[in-house]
Amino acid sequence: MNRNYKRQQETEPPRWAERLLTRITAPHIRDEVLGDLYELFQRRVLRYGYTKAHLLYVLEMLLLLHPRLWRQQARSAQLYTKPTEYSLPNPMAMLSNYGKIAFRKLIRHKSYTLINVVSLSLGIACAILIFTLIKYHLSFDTFHADQDRIYRIYTELHTDKVTYSTGVPNPMGEAFRKGYSVAEKVGRIAFLKKRLVTLSPEKKFEEDVAFADPDFLDIFNFPLIRGNPQTALQDRNTALITERIAKQYFGDEDPIGKLLHIDESLVVKITGILQNLPATTDFRSEIYVPFGNLQDHSPWLVEKDWWMGFNKEMQCFIRLKPGVSAAMVDTKILPAITNKYYDKEYAKVFRFKLQPLSDVHFNPKLRGYTEKKNLWTFGLIGLFLIVTACVNFINLATAQALGRSREIGVRKALGSERGALFWQFITETTLIAGVAMIIALGLAYLVLPFVNQWFEIKLVLNPLTDAYLPAFLLVLLLIVVFCSGAYPGLILARFQPVLALKGKLSQRAVGGFSLRKSLVVTQFAISQLLIIGTLIITNQLRYSQQADMGFRKDAMIILPIPDNKKSKISTLGAQLSEMSSVENVTFFDTPPATESIGSTPIRFDSRPKAEDFTISVKSADHQYIPTFSIPILAGRNVNPSDTIREYLLNETAVKALRLASLQDVIGKTATINDQPGTIVGVMKDFHYKSFHAAIEPLCLTTRSEVYGNCGVNVNPANLGPTLASIERAWKATYPSAIFTYRFMDEDIERFYKLDNMLLRLIQAFAGIAIFVGCLGLYGLVSFMAAQKTKEIGVRKVLGASTSSILWLFGKEFIRLLLIAFVLAAPLAWWVMNEWLANFVYRIEPGAGIFVLAVLITVIVALLTVGFQSMKAALMNPIKTLRTE
C-alpha cells in the first residue's frame, strides 16, 4: 500500500507546484501550461529519473513566472496584411495632441483652472522662498577651504550650572599654538562692535573692527585683492578693509596708505583691500587690524596673561591638521591645557571644547543665529502648503471627473487605452503646474525684497547662478504633478466606457466623497495648526513685551558714551539733569535687561569657600535704582562714591545664600570679582535678561571705569525738543563722537527679534494656507451646488426654506472642520509647548486660543461656502427643473 502510494508519487509532478500554478495562471492558458509541464515531466522521469525531473519541473515553473502567465486573455489578434508596414505611433504627435486637448479643457473650465493655478502658485512660491531661506542658512561659512577642519575653541563654565561662552581666556591662543602641534594654524581674534572710525573731523563712521592674528586670514577664506597676504596683519598699526568700505570711505581715491583713526586712540594705515564679504558669513567685520594693536586699543582685554577671565569677543579659531580628530582634542589636549594652567579647584570649573565651524551659525548656546530646528519647521510648513495646494487639485479634479465622464466614454469607445487617458490627464496637470510654477517664481521675486527686509538677510533668487534652484523646481514640479495628477488620472482612466457614455456613473466611481472628505480634513487641520501656532506666539510675545519686567522701561532713552572719564561723565550728567524735561540721569555698563551679562564667583561673609553659584554683576551709579524705579526691599541704595565698594543684591541672590531674612545680609561683606565690599541693601527681583531666561543672582555696584551708557528718564510730552537739547549737551561733551540713542523698549523688543520674525512668517503662512484652503472649498462647493441644482429645485418646490438648504451645504463642512480640529489641536498643543519651553516665563495656552482657532476657521469656511450655497439656494427652481 505504502509502496504503491510511493510509486504513484514518483510519476506525478510535485502537487504544490501544480496547485500554485493553477492558482496564478490566467484561465485561458492554464490547461496548456500545466499540460506541457506534465508532459515534459513524464519524459524527464524516463530520461533522468524522478529527482532530477522534479527539480527541472520547479525550475521550469520559476522561469514561467512572468506577467504573461497571469495576464488575462489578450485582445483578439489583429491581422496585418502587410507585416512590413507595421507602423509605430509617433509619440511626439500624441504629446502635442495631449497638450492641445489639455489646453482647450483648461480654457473651457476657467474657474477650475484659475483656482488650481492660484493655489498652486501660492504654495509653490512659499516653497521656493522657504527653500531659498533654508539653503541660505545652511550655506553659512561653507565657502572656506577645508571648512570641516576649522574649529572655534569655546569655554564651558561648570559651576552649579553650566554656562557657555564663545570667548576663551587671552593666553589660550598662545598656549595652544606653542604647546600642541595638532593645529595647522591658530588665530586669535577680538571682534569689537561699533567702534568709532574717523577719517577727518567731518568723516566719522561706526564700524565693527576685528583685531586678528595673521593666521586668521589663513584659516578663513577672505581673500585679499590688494596688498601682500604674507605680511598682512603682521606689522602693527596697519589695517585691511573691504572693497565696500574703501568705496564708502574714499570713493574713487586709492585707499592704500590712507590713515584711519579707531576710537581716536589708535591710528592705522591701510595696507590691503579684502574682497567684499559674502552674504553667508557670520564674521561680518570689514576692518581688520593686527591683534597686537589690541594692547593700545583695549588693554583691559589683554592686560595680563590672565586665565581667570574671558570675554565673548575674544575668540580663538584653529584649523586642525588633516587626520586629527576633534574628539581627540576635546578629550586629551584641551583638558591637558586646563590641568596645566589652573589649580585643582578651577580646573573643575573651566572646561574648553571645540566647536565645528558648521555649528557656529546654529548653536544658540554659543550666540548662533538660529537653530536648525527652526529651519526644519519652515521646511515642514512649506511642505504643508504644497500639500494643501495639491489637495485642492485632487478634490477639484475628482469632483469634475463626473462631468467629464461622457468625454472619457467617447474616448474609450474610440479606442483610447487606459494609459493614454492617464497621460492625457497628467499632461493637463503638468500644464497647470507649469503655469503655476512660472507665476510662483515671479511672485517669489516680487516678495523677496520684503522677506530680506524682515529677516535682515540677503537672499538671492537666481536660477542661472544657483544650480540647486532649478533642480529643486524640477523635483517640486514632478512631485506636484504626480501627487495631484496621478490619482484623478487613474480614476478617470478606469471608467467603464458603457456606463460613462450612459452617464450612469455614480459619485462612488470617482473615489467617493470619503477621499475628498479626508483631504478636506487634512487641509483644515493644517490651517488650524498654523492658526493655533500664530495665536500662541502672538500671545507669548505680547506677554513678554508688555509684562512688568520689574523696572521702568517707558520713556527711557539710552545713550552710549564713548569715553567714561569721570570729568566727562559728571559734566554730561550735570548738563542733562538741568533740563526740565529730564527726570533722572544715570551711568552704567548695561541697562536693566540685557542679553550679554557675565557672571562670576562670590564668597559671602566669613564662609571658607566660594558659593556654589555664580552671580551677575551690574556696574552703575547710585541713580540707577531711582531712574529705573527698582524697589529696595531692605537696607539702602549704594553710595555715590566709587572708592568704597558697596554691593546691592537681588532677592534671588539672598535666597541662594540660604539666609532666613533679607535683613541678614545687610552689613555683611562679600567678595565678588576678587573685590571685598559691604552689602548695603537688597533690591527687588527684576528681569535682567529676556523671558527666555530665569532670574538669577545679581549684584549692583559702582564702578565708573566700566560705564558705557547713559540712561535718561525723559518726559515723553516734548520728545523732539528734548532729544535735540540732549544731543547738544552730548556734542558739547564729546565733540568728536557720533551721537546715537535708542529707546529702552526697542531694546526689549530686540530680545524677541527672532521670535517676532517667526511670528510674522507663520502669520503669513497661516494666511496663505487658509486662503488656499478656502479656494479649494469654494471650488468644491461650486461643483456640489452644480450637481445638486435639481435636488435643491425639488426641495424648494416641496417647500424647503432657504436656510434649510444653506444648512444642507454647511453642516457637512462644519463636521469636517471639527474632525480636523480634533486632529490638529493635540498636535498644535504639543508643538507649541515645545516652543514655549524656550521661555522660562510664559503663558499657558488656554482653551480660549483653541476655541478662537476653531471659530476663525469656521467663520472663514462658512463665508466661503456661504456665497456659493446662497446662490444655489436662491436659484429659481423653475430654471433648474425645466431642463429635464
Added chain:
Amino acid sequence: MKGTQLGEFEEIVLLTIARLYDDAYGVAVLEELSERLERPMSLGVVHRTMQRLEEKGLVHSRFSEPIAERGGRSKRLFTVTMAGEQALREARRIRNELWDGIPKTAFDHLT
C-alpha cells in the same frame, strides 16, 4: 499598438512551428528547438514567444482534445497564419538579399 517587428528568436520559433506543421505545441517546439540549437531552453521562453507571435497575428492556435499523457489536459496547437508566412518569407528575402550582396572575397581574409 505593439511593436510588430519579427525578432530573431521569434523567427526561429515561427519556423519551427511551420516545420512541425500539425503538431506544433509547447513541448514539441521546445524539444525541437533545444535539439537544433544545442542548448537547454526553458518552457517559459518558448511559451512567451508563441504568445507574442499570436498577439501579432503571425500564428493561430486551437485546442486539442484532452490527452491522458498530459494528465487529462489539452494541447494548444499552433499553425502559421498567412501573415506569419508572409513575415517569414519577408525575413528570408532580406537574408537572401544580404547573402547575395556579400562579395566573394569578403570572407577570404579570415581563412
